[in-house]
Amino acid sequence: MTAPSRLRIGPVRRFTRNLVCPVDLLGRPLLLKYTREPSEARAEIRGHSQLASHYRVPTLHARVRVPGGYLLAYERLPGDTDSGLLLDLLNTDEPTHTLHAYMDQLTTTYREIILATAWSTNPAHVVRKLYWDRAAPGGRLDAYYAGADFAVADGLIDVPIARLDTYTLKINGRRHHLNWTATIRWLRSHFSAPEPVWAALTQGDPTDVNLAHPLAWFDHDTAGMNSILGEFANFLWYASALGGWLVPRYNPGAFADHPATFAHVPANTPEIRRADVDHTTSTIHIDYVPHLSAPRQAAVSAYWNQLARPVAGRLWPGADLANLLRPYLAMRIIGVYNLADLVPEDRLVLLARLTEAMSPAFDPTTYFLFLESPCPAR
Structure with a gap:
């Protein structure tokens, strides 16, 4: 033996x-x-x-x-193939009782700890990796976009991104404008300002692969006193766009132990129905349908209604949460992946999502939860 x-x-x-x-x-x-x-x-x-x-x-x-x-x-916490993470509770066709119970526990824990540790502080005292450092000189915005110009969507809409402000964007029937250069400049300015931010003790990067099931927190290099709004934007954007669509597409190796993820990518991938440009009227037409699986919708809804809104009501009473979230969301949209490196269809959708987030009409409830179909009937 x-x-x-x-x-x-x-x-x-x-x-x-x-x-x-x-x-x-x-x-x-x-x-x-x-x-x-x-x-x-x-x-x-x-x-x-x-x-x-x-x-x-x-x-x-x-x-x-x-x-x-x-x-x-x-x-090493318990886990196996397609088990052990929040991700695995999202990789189902319909939300389960286990997912609902998990989101109740997650939001309750976060709500209690965030409100107990929240303080208004100079941004120099918060974890800066995901937002402030990326907007700073020499950070990711510079590395990705300084001096760069690229097409809105090669082969679909060949307008250079630097000239996007000279066009009207008609996205799902609604008129918008986006000045790419001014948006980058605004983000740099926002994250260099000394105005106090509300921060609390959090993990900082609350993705569905950094949250264990049963509930625990992995990956602590962004843990500490984090911007509460940055925490919210991170979870909402990851759960509704990155985790089910972009990260599996561009970093598939991260899901080697959770292969069920790939079967659900189609349910979370936006569908482009129209993409063309009318140069005579300087109008870019984009019609797309944002898809989100039922379990991810349930997770985003629970997070928004049980955590983001109640905490915002306590810390920013009467404030417009859309305006507060906007710079953090914009940074997540363009500061995770270099848009120029993405396939044209994905780049186009992200630019449409950025445009909608920058719009005065931006409403997180419909933006993240897709409570109404934004795509006109054809």
Whole structure:
């Protein structure tokens, strides 16, 4: 009889620039995370420590400096193929009782902790990675778009993005205008202003792959005092656009252990019905239908009604939540993926979504929940 193995190593997975690997060491299930950037590793360790007193997070057993970065050894929470994440509760045809119960627990936990830890502070004191750093000189907006010009949608609408302001955009029958250059300039200005922001202790990047089932929080390099509005925009945009559509399309390796995701991508992919330009009237016509699966609609609805609206009512009574969310949403739309790198159809939809978010008529209730069909009958 052979002795049981003292060490078992599972498959290595890549998430952005980090590598993770399940390991069983002396019967103890661990998750090893290799982070290349020492600064990110230090932020993760610090964020984990801050969250641990308020949220359920996996135990951090060890941290080791290794060539090129850090190796962090976490407690490995239960999970298997297509199980263990909020993502798996969304990868169904209809919302389940388990999903509804999960969203009740998630929103209750967030609501209590956000309101207990909220404070109005200078933006220098909040986690800056996902918003302020991306808008700063040399940040992601510069890396993606400084000096760049590209077509609105190659082969469909070949108007250069820099000239978009000279056209009227008729999106699903409604007239809009978008000045791309001015939008970038506005975002840089907004996230360089010193005005106080409401912040609270959160994980900062609440995606459906960073939220475990049963409820726990993974990935802590953006954890700490985060902009509450940034937290809201992040979850709402990820749940309604990135998680079910764009991330599976452009980073499929992240879902190697959750292959059911791919079967549901069609249910979350927008449908373009018209895309053309009339140069005689300087009008761009875009008709599209935003699709969102029933489980994702249920999750977004619960988050909006049970968390975003009640918290906003306490912290910004009487304020227009659409205006408050707009800069954070715009940054998520153009600051995650470089629009120029996307296929023309995806770029076109994102530009349409950006245009709608920048419109004075922007209404998060219909924008995220699709309570009415925005596409005219044809």
